[in-house]
Amino acid sequence: MSMLLFKNATLLDCTGSEPVPSAWVVAEDGLIKETGSGKTPRFSKAEAVDCKGKTLMPGLIDAHMHASLFTNDLGELHRRYLPSMGCFMAAKILEDTLHQGFTTIRDAGGIDAGFREAQKRGLITAPRMQVCGRALSMTGGHADVRLPTELVPPIQGGMLGVIADGVDEVRRASRELLRQGVDYLKVMAGGGCASPADEPDTTQYSPEELAAIVYEAKAAGKTVLSHNYSVRSMKLCAEAGVHSIEHGNYLDRETARVLKKHGCWLVPTMATYDIMARRGEEFGLPAYFFRKMKDVQKHSENALSIAFEEGLKIGSGSDMVGSGQPYKALEIELKARVMGPMRAILCTTRDNAELMGISATTGTIEAGKYADLLVVDGDPLKDVRIFQDREKLAVIVQGGTFVKKTV
Numbered sequence: 057m058s059m060l061l062f063k064n065a066t067l068l069d070c071t072g073s074e075p076v077p078s079a080w081v082v083a084e085d086g087l088i089k090e091t092g093s094g095k096t097p098r099f100s101k102a103e104a105v106d107c108k109g110k111t112l113m114p115g116l117i118d119a120h121m122h123a124s125l126f127t128n129d130l131g132e133l134h135r136r137y138l139p140s141m142g143c144f145m146a147a148k149i150l151e152d153t154l155h156q157g158f159t160t161i162r163d164a165g166g167i168d169a170g171f172r173e174a175q176k177r178g179l180i181t182a183p184r185m186q187v188c189g190r191a192l193s194m195t196g197g198h199a200d201v202r203l204p205t206e207l208v209p210p211i212q213g214g215m216l217g218v219i220a221d222g223v224d225e226v227r228r229a230s231r232e233l234l235r236q237g238v239d240y241l242k243v244m245a246g247g248g249c250a251s252p253a254d255e256p257d258t259t260q261y262s263p264e265e266l267a268a269i270v271y272e273a274k275a276a277g278k279t280v281l282s283h284n285y286s287v288r289s290m291k292l293c294a295e296a297g298v299h300s301i302e303h304g305n306y307l308d309r310e311t312a313r314v315l316k317k318h319g320c321w322l323v324p325t326m327a328t329y330d331i332m333a334r335r336g337e338e339f340g341l342p343a344y345f346f347r348k349m350k351d352v353q354k355h356s357e358n359a360l361s362i363a364f365e366e367g368l369k370i371g372s373g374s375d376m377v378g379s380g381q382p383y384k385a386l387e388i389e390l391k392a393r394v395m396g397p398m399r400a401i402l403c404t405t406r407d408n409a410e411l412m413g414i415s416a417t418t419g420t421i422e423a424g425k426y427a428d429l430l431v432v433d434g435d436p437l438k439d440v441r442i443f444q445d446r447e448k449l450a451v452i453v454q455g456g457t458f459v460k461k462t463v
């Protein structure tokens with residue numbers, strides 16, 4: 057495999073260190089081999105990339121995306137698309153996500169381990185990924201896409217959820233997902249916005265069902281992510297031992313402390329509410345979805361402020377669906393309003409890698425890690441919106457291979 061030399065860069069290695077001017081990074085066989093600053097050593101075999109005036113940093117990580125949610129009305133997924141079509145659509149979304157600078161993602165419900173393996177084998181151009189397959193949902197829960205008026209059995213299968221009720225059923229569904237090679241389980245533990253028959257400020261699943269799901273995940277050496285908005289659902293999940301609370305918009309101080317006590321991560325997903333609240337009408341969101349998105353959006357910044365002040369472990373995800381899919385980097389801008397640009401960028405790189413248990417291989421620019429790199433034409437610490445301008449993403453490298461190269 058080839059050797060790459062990135063030189064004359066401002067290096068933002070995302071370890072938490074300040075940027076280093078006149079830096080160089082060498083990658084060989086897909087891994088970062090060496091970094092330094094000052095006079096660039098000679099590497100005669102290396103292909104050089106001149107990063108003058110640009111920032112070299114690790115590829116971004118989106119820790120909450122849904123490759124399979126390509127419509128604005130999730131009910132359409134089952135009614136209008138065959139699963140094969142869903143796979144092609146999801147693959148396109150993954151490819152575009154890589155072109156947004158995200159070299160690694162965590163899918164929060166929808167795609168199975170086949171996607172992860174297809175990426176590893178080079179069958180699809182996509183970020184490295186962790187997957188949970190279908191999300192566990194109770195009848196009438198967040199992954200039950202039936203309208204309240206539909207008197208038909210829940211839709212099983214497809215690329216969203218599995219409906220399971222009671223300890224025995226959730227246990228069997230968990231074991232089935234684990235058998236299929238998922239990286240973690242996702243549980244819909246409260247109402248949501250995209251589902252037509254529930255409200256965000258509620259709980260779903262009993263403590264016994266949650267405990268059974270966590271038990272089965274832990275038995276297989278895996279973790280559980282939970283979808284929550286309400287404080288009561290967050291507390292139930294933290295007490296049940298889930299690894300990360302996703303969304304968490306109604307977080308208050310008392311609940312933040314409960315999460316902290318249990319070592320639970322919070323993964324706020326602000327971008328999807330922001331864009332849907334602003335552009336929902338233009339995107340043609342169903343009325344129930346638009347109404348709920350506008351409401352939870354009002355709380356999202358406050359939740360992050362509380363989490364940040366209380367010192368929670370914070371990950372970062374965009375949760376973009378449908379027409380929002382091309383705009384995942386908006387999340388960094390929204391987080392930066394609360395945390396400042398450096399912390400928002402660290403959330404999206406180093407901290408997401410820790411959340412996902414992959415710090416040893418990615419998330420920062422350090423020798424031995426994957427050469428998953430981004431060359432940004434400008435200074436993201438001065439303007440974090442730069443990630444939203446694809447023309448400013450001059451070079452994207454994944455495993456030492458160019459995904460994009462404009463210099």
Ligand SMILES: [Zn+2]
Binds near residue numbers: 120
């Ligand atoms: Zn989600």
